[in-house]
Amino acid sequence: MSDEPDFEMEVVRNDELDSAGSDSNSETPSHRGEGEADDSDSIAADSDSREQGGEMGRSGRSSGEDDGNQEVFGLGRVPDDWKIRSLPKVAVIEMGSSPPSATYNEEGEGLPFYQGNADFGHMKPKVSTWCSDPVKTADRDDVLISIRAPVGDLNIADEHCCIGRGLAALRPNGVNGLYLYYGLAQRSRWLARLASGSTFKSVSSADLEKVDLPVPPLPEQRKIASVLYAVDQAIQKTEAIIEQAQRVSRGLIEKLTMWGIGHSEFKKIDVTPKFLDVEVPRKWEKVSYAEVTENITYGFTNPMPESDYGRWRITAKDIREGKIHYDEAGKTTEEAYRERLTGKSRPEVGNVLVTKDGTLGRVGVVDRQGICINQSVASIRPKKEKITSEYLALTIKSPLVKKLIKSHNPQTTIGHIKISELAEWEFPLPPVEEQNEIVRIVDSVREKIQNERNKKQRLQRLKKGLMQDLLTGEVRTADRAIEVLEEVQAHG
Incomplete structure (x- = not known):
C-alpha cells in the first residue's frame, strides 16, 4: 500500500469555485423518510433561528437573527454560501444514561453497551459488554460523542446500541452523518473548553447546544467527507498491519526464546x-x-x-x-x-x-x-x-x-x-551467536512495525491538514475532482 490514500483531489480557492452547491449526480440519502427534502434544500428551508452561541457561537447573534456574519469562533470566516448552524439544528441530541448494573452481561444478551470513550475504536466502537434492559439508546450511524473526560472523542455507531452517561448520541438531521462526524472532530477542542467539574470534566446537553458548525451545501459536505473518509480508511488499514505485525513479533519472541532457531x-x-x-x-x-x-x-x-x-x-x-x-x-x-x-x-x-x-x-x-x-x-x-x-x-x-x-x-x-x-x-x-541471530529476526519485524507507524503518522498529518482546509472552506472542492464514496452516500 502506498503512503497516501488512493484518491485524487483537485482543489480551487473560494473565488474560483463554480456553483459548489450544484451536483447533478447527487442522490437522495437512503435513510431519509418519504417526502423529506433532498440536498441543501433541507438546510436552506430550515429557519436559521438559534440561541445565543456563548463562547462557541457567533458573537452578537440572537434567536432568529441571520446577520450574514460568517465568523465561527475558533475557525474564522467561512464561505458566504455556507450556513452556520448550532448543533441542535443539524442533529438530534440524545444524552446517555447508565442502566442498572444487574442488566450488564458479557454473553451478548440485549444491546451492545458503550459507557464512554474507553469503548471507542477507529471510527467505530468495540463491544465487550451488553445490556439486557437499556435506558438510552443510539441508532445505527449516530455520531457518538464522549461527554465525560476526555470530552469530545468521537465514534460512529455501527448498530443499535445502549449508551451510558459518558456518551451522547447525535442523530444527523439534514446533514451528511460523516460530515457531522468530521465537523465535530474539528470543533472538539473548543467543546472541551466548556467542560466543567474538578474531578471528572464533563459537558451537559446545554453545552452541546452551544456548539456551532459551518455547514456547506449537501453535495459539498459529501465530497469533503469522501476525502477525509478515504484518508481514515488508509489509516485503519495501516493500523491493521501494525496489529498483525505486533502479533507476529510476540509469537516470534515466545518461540525463539524457548526453542531457538532450527534445533532438532x-x-x-x-x-x-x-x-x-x-x-x-x-x-x-x-x-x-x-x-x-x-x-x-x-x-x-x-x-x-x-x-x-x-x-x-x-x-x-x-x-x-x-x-x-x-x-x-x-x-x-x-x-x-x-x-x-x-x-x-x-x-x-x-x-x-x-x-x-x-x-x-x-x-x-x-x-x-x-x-x-x-x-x-x-x-x-x-x-x-x-x-x-x-x-x-x-x-x-x-x-x-x-x-x-x-x-x-x-x-x-x-x-x-x-x-x-x-x-x-x-x-x-542460548550461546551469544544464537542470541544475536534471534535479536536480528525480531528486529526485522520491529522495523516493519516502525515503518508502518511512521506511515500512520504521515496519514494523520495529512488528515489534520485536510480537515483544516476543507472544513473551514479555505480550500473548496471542484465538482469534477471528488468522487462521492458509497460509504459517504449511505450517511445522507
Whole structure:
C-alpha cells in the first residue's frame, strides 16, 4: 500500500469555485423518510433561528437573527454560501444514561453497551459488554460523542446500541452523518473548553447546544467527507498491519526464546516457579538473572527538581514498545543529577530498563549517556560475555518470565517486581551467536512495525491538514475532482 490514500483531489480557492452547491449526480440519502427534502434544500428551508452561541457561537447573534456574519469562533470566516448552524439544528441530541448494573452481561444478551470513550475504536466502537434492559439508546450511524473526560472523542455507531452517561448520541438531521462526524472532530477542542467539574470534566446537553458548525451545501459536505473518509480508511488499514505485525513479533519472541532457531535435539530443564519443567535446545543452559548480570538496581525515590534543559528523568511511562521514549520524558537539573543521585539511579549505555511498578515488564535498552531513573524502573547491567543487552530485554518478554511476573502479582491492583526476586528468576540461555541471530529476526519485524507507524503518522498529518482546509472552506472542492464514496452516500 502506498503512503497516501488512493484518491485524487483537485482543489480551487473560494473565488474560483463554480456553483459548489450544484451536483447533478447527487442522490437522495437512503435513510431519509418519504417526502423529506433532498440536498441543501433541507438546510436552506430550515429557519436559521438559534440561541445565543456563548463562547462557541457567533458573537452578537440572537434567536432568529441571520446577520450574514460568517465568523465561527475558533475557525474564522467561512464561505458566504455556507450556513452556520448550532448543533441542535443539524442533529438530534440524545444524552446517555447508565442502566442498572444487574442488566450488564458479557454473553451478548440485549444491546451492545458503550459507557464512554474507553469503548471507542477507529471510527467505530468495540463491544465487550451488553445490556439486557437499556435506558438510552443510539441508532445505527449516530455520531457518538464522549461527554465525560476526555470530552469530545468521537465514534460512529455501527448498530443499535445502549449508551451510558459518558456518551451522547447525535442523530444527523439534514446533514451528511460523516460530515457531522468530521465537523465535530474539528470543533472538539473548543467543546472541551466548556467542560466543567474538578474531578471528572464533563459537558451537559446545554453545552452541546452551544456548539456551532459551518455547514456547506449537501453535495459539498459529501465530497469533503469522501476525502477525509478515504484518508481514515488508509489509516485503519495501516493500523491493521501494525496489529498483525505486533502479533507476529510476540509469537516470534515466545518461540525463539524457548526453542531457538532450527534445533532438532531438546532437553528438559526445571525452572522457577515451582520447578516448572520445560523443553529447550540441548546446547542451551539454565541461568538466573543474577548469574548473567553485574547488578540489578532501581532509581531515586525522592522527587527531583524539574528543568527544561537538564538530564532526562526516565519513569515507567516513558518505556514502551521495546523502546525508551526520551522525547516524552521529563528532565531534572544538572546540579541535582550530579549531586543528589547515586550511580544506581544513573544507568549506563547498554543497561536494560524494566518497568517494575504499575504496568510490569516493559523494557528498553539505554543508548545514550546522561539519564536517570526513578523507583518505578529497574536497571539491569548484563555481563557481555554471557548475554547481550538486546537479548536480555527479549527474555523479559518470554513466556517463562511473563508467568513469573504474573505469579508474583496475583490479583493486585498495582503490580510490583521485587529486585531480589527478579535476580533469582531462571530462564534458558542460548550461546551469544544464537542470541544475536534471534535479536536480528525480531528486529526485522520491529522495523516493519516502525515503518508502518511512521506511515500512520504521515496519514494523520495529512488528515489534520485536510480537515483544516476543507472544513473551514479555505480550500473548496471542484465538482469534477471528488468522487462521492458509497460509504459517504449511505450517511445522507
